[in-house]
Amino acid sequence: MIQYIAPVFIGVLYALLMSLIREPHRRRFNAIMVGGAGAAYLSGGGLDGWEFAFTVVATYVAYRGLESWTFIGIGWLLHTAWDIVHHIKGNPIVPFAHGSSLGCAICDPVIALWCFRGGPSPLRILRKGRPEEPPATALPGSQSARQAAGNG
Template sequence: MLMQYVAPIGIGILYALSMSFVREPHRRRLNAIMVAGAGAAYLSGGGMGGWEFPFTALLAYVAFRGLESWTWIGVGWLLHTAWDVVHHVKGAPIIPFAHTSSLGCAICDPVIAIWCLRGGPSIVELFRDRRRGGRPAATPTAG
């Protein structure tokens, strides 16, 4: 039972960690694509009927704005969190055979949103900097 709440947090952290291996500006653009895909995740289930289409269109717009802004990507994940809650309450989960999948998604998505709202930093680089005593990595100088 506890894992139902802890595992989604871990998944969100693993998502941010794995994205840390993608260099900027590709990391931001890839995350914009991911949030657009999340916007369409419920379409095949149709738990909210025709409302699935405006939500998908909204997240497509937010993702488009996210191509140039981490803030918009974070907003997209928060919007998806709200949609997850609506689906969980209605009993129309994102994975039809996993009754609490929308609840898990609603726990995972804010973790990703927080990371995005902080600018999608490389977690790997943050740990490297911390191991160096908080000093940023040396940058090569133009020669």
């Protein structure tokens, strides 16, 4: 049972630790992380040339993730699928831990969900119940500018 619960906690811990990095660096750092995850099986995943093909796709998605939380989330879901393939047919992500690819396949969607929400600080979500949003800037003469000035 712990092999199914621990990966969820690891995903939550990942999001908590990432919240220590301020934006926009948090998004870019996570793009790099998902790119690295895309190459995790290269040295022994057991799926021959498919390992390179997956790495090419993951690298492209990670590159797009430099400017998009959505692409980072997609990257983690792609890695989830690749973990499942390795759990069933290939070699585990950690060679001495047979169920490590399955654990990774459970952890990665937790991280992906966090990314699809825009990689918010989990601490801020708990305090306010909503993800971080940049302050809105009102255009001169707009409805929000008039309301902010008390003329709305």
